[in-house]
Amino acid sequence: MSYPFENMPVSAPLLLKGDPSIEHYSQDTMMQATPDAVLRARDVQEIKEVLQYCNAEKIPVTFCGSQTSMTGASVAGEGLLVSTEKLEKIHDIGTLYGCHYATAEPGIIISDLKKKAAEEGFFYPPSPTSQDNARLGATVSTNATGKDSLKYGTTRKYIREIKVLLADGSEKIFSRTPEEPIPDALNRAGYFTSSNNPLDWFIGGEGTLGFIYEVTVDLIPKPLHFFSGLAPFPDFFSAIDFVVSCVTEGKMSPRALELIDNEALSYMKTHPSFPQGLKEAHTLIYFKQEYKDEADFERVLSLWLPKLAEETLIATADKQQEEMRLWRHHIPSSLNEHWRKFWNRGGGKIGSDWWVPIKKLKEMMQYVQKTGKELGLPYMTYAHVGMGHPHVNYLCKNGEEKCRAEAVLLQCCRKAVTFGGGVCGEHGLGKLHRNLLPIQCTKNEIGRMQAIKKEFDPNWILGRGNMLEFI
Ligand SMILES: Cc1cc2nc3c(=O)[nH]c(=O)nc-3n(C[C@H](O)[C@H](O)[C@H](O)COP(=O)(O)OP(=O)(O)OC[C@H]3O[C@@H](n4cnc5c(N)ncnc54)[C@H](O)[C@@H]3O)c2cc1C
Known part of the structure; x- marks a missing residue:
């Protein structure tokens, strides 16, 4: 389908399909897809007007940070891709009523935010392994975890307030009062509907509910x-x-x-x-x-x-x-x-993101070994094992091997859920793992998520294909 980009209200030219520079925005870690156009947004007002236009014209819009996602969530095979790479300002770092905080634009890179916080004697705990690339708004949208989450928890724990633009360009602010308890579990899958605060739906919402244009995070004193x-x-x-x-x-x-x-x-x-x-x-x-x-x-x-x-x-x-x-x-x-390098043969790496309660870890790893042996392909395990959240990566040379590995991954996700764990602890579902949602959630729960999506984005233009089937 061709979309009317010629009248889009933008100050700088869009990158359009065919422009060699658009290739830079055509893959994340796991998936390739070229959007029709890319906007490297310079300010919020521009994104607001673009969203109003896209909503009226029903043009799909996908948001991206550095496109390190593991699920295809930050790539788009159609419509407009809005990159936050130029929105890198930190507005403020300080202390209010005894609480330390930082307020920043969504494109600030996590390790830069951590460095600036440290210069003021503070610590921003979320530390994804990709922290030298991953951008703040995106880590909110995936509820990123990392090495230090064993002690400090997930990104959710540190998000005090977000300012967002909904699909129609309207502005909203979602926040958490200091008294409100903060859910501190690893992600399971889909919107975090155990909370009634929309802030918690945006955290881990995979860019499907709105554009996060400002984030206020809690900081803690720097550990000695x-x-x-x-x-x-x-x-x-x-x-x-x-x-x-x-x-x-x-x-x-x-x-x-x-x-x-x-x-x-x-x-x-x-x-x-x-x-x-x-x-x-x-x-x-x-x-x-x-x-x-x-x-x-x-x-x-x-x-x-x-x-x-x-x-x-x-x-x-x-x-x-x-x-x-x-x-x-x-x-x-x-x-x-x-x-x-094996993508062009239909192969590549299939990575798990399931997690289990720590007491079930050994049993789960025995299951992984048994199913891995039956599969007969090389695989490797590393990462956040202290949280029962190792990544098992199946290494596939071609499409046939990939299909078999995907079937094993599905089996392991089912097992993780029976052990009381989740299917996607930190990467989200994106476009590649949407099929895992029904393993984790009941029809009713998925129905509630679809209703939330429709409330925030009635034309279903945002992050289309991420997490939920487009209906
Ligand atoms: C080598 C490597 C190591 C990794 N290690 C970890 C790890 O330890 N822990 C972990 O959690 N993840 C890890 N990841 C995954 C990835 O880095 C994270 O998911 C990260 O949050 C993505 O950041 P990004 O800037 O690249 O976002 P992108 O991949 O560009 O986007 C991620 C999602 O955020 C959405 N989004 C982006 N900006 C906005 C916005 N302003 N408003 C609304 N939605 C938005 C996108 O639509 C997409 O759904 C790793 C990836 C790689 C390649």
Whole structure:
């Protein structure tokens, strides 16, 4: 279908299909799709007028940050794609009535926000592995988590207020009062309808309800110190046992607890500065632990070290810690780049985002191993295992392998739900995993979500194809 872009009220020219620069906006981590036009919006008024126009003309509009989504949520095969890359201002960082906060535009990159907050002595806890690219408005729309969510929770916990434009361009403000309890569970799937506050529907709403043009986040005082560690384990399940006991016994209270299995380690080892001493390891646990002072450092270290192998690497200096973070980040970035090469044969990587309560983790991983063996394809497991939320990635060379892996992923999602977990802990469903919604939610629950969608976006122009079937 061709849309009337010629009369769209924009100050700078749109990128139109056929323009070579539009290719830059034609894929996320998992999916390729080229929109008819791209707007690199410069101010809110421009987006408001564009939305009014698109709503009247029924032109589909998809929002994107840096397009690191894992679900196709930030790509569009039709209509207009609105990028937030030029909306990067931090308006204010401060303290009001004893509460620390930052107010910013949606395009600010998370690590930039964290740096600015730190300069003022504050800490913005959400730390997705992609924090050097991921943008604030997008992380609200996916309710991103990250390494530090084990201690600090999900993005939702820190969102105090959002200002949004609805599909017809009207402005709304949604906020949470200090007294209001904040739901702190990992995502399950779809809108967060256990809350009646629309703020909670926008958080994790995958850009389907409106455009978030300003976000006020809560900040906390900067933690005094932490150390990071990489601990080798002789096999996969001894690492899992360690994680489960660490979380359930609660003696150490780590800030992060992440798994890197043997296959994932083979990618991590390709980082040029990865240490020789850990190259023989089978499975690694990456952890972070906070401490108050020198005496506390000795105390917490004495809790960790007896449980870990001699080769465990501990990083206390900023530079070493940053290096460890980059080794960890090297896994998904090199993995995604490598397996993207198989897209043209219908293959690629299929990644899980299910999670289970920590007490069910071992049973779930046994199920993953059993189904993985039957599948007969290579797969690897890494990430937020302390929250029962590892990512299992099936590596497929062609379309036939991908179909089989998708069937196994579906089985594992069903299993995770029977264990009381969720099908998408942090990535959302987007366009690629929409089929998982009925595994998690009843028909009635999905009906409520459709009603919310229709209330905010009656013409269904926003984020079309994300999360809900277009009806
Ligand atoms: C290497 C790698 C590591 C990753 N690690 C993590 C991780 O640890 N934790 C995690 O949670 N995720 C992770 N991700 C996934 C991804 O980075 C997150 O989903 C992130 O929130 C996306 O940010 P983005 O700026 O790239 O947004 P995009 O991918 O461009 O968009 C994501 C979603 O937000 C919507 N959106 C964007 N801006 C707005 C707006 N202003 N208003 C309304 N909707 C909007 C889009 O429509 C889309 O639905 C990782 C991805 C990669 C590639």
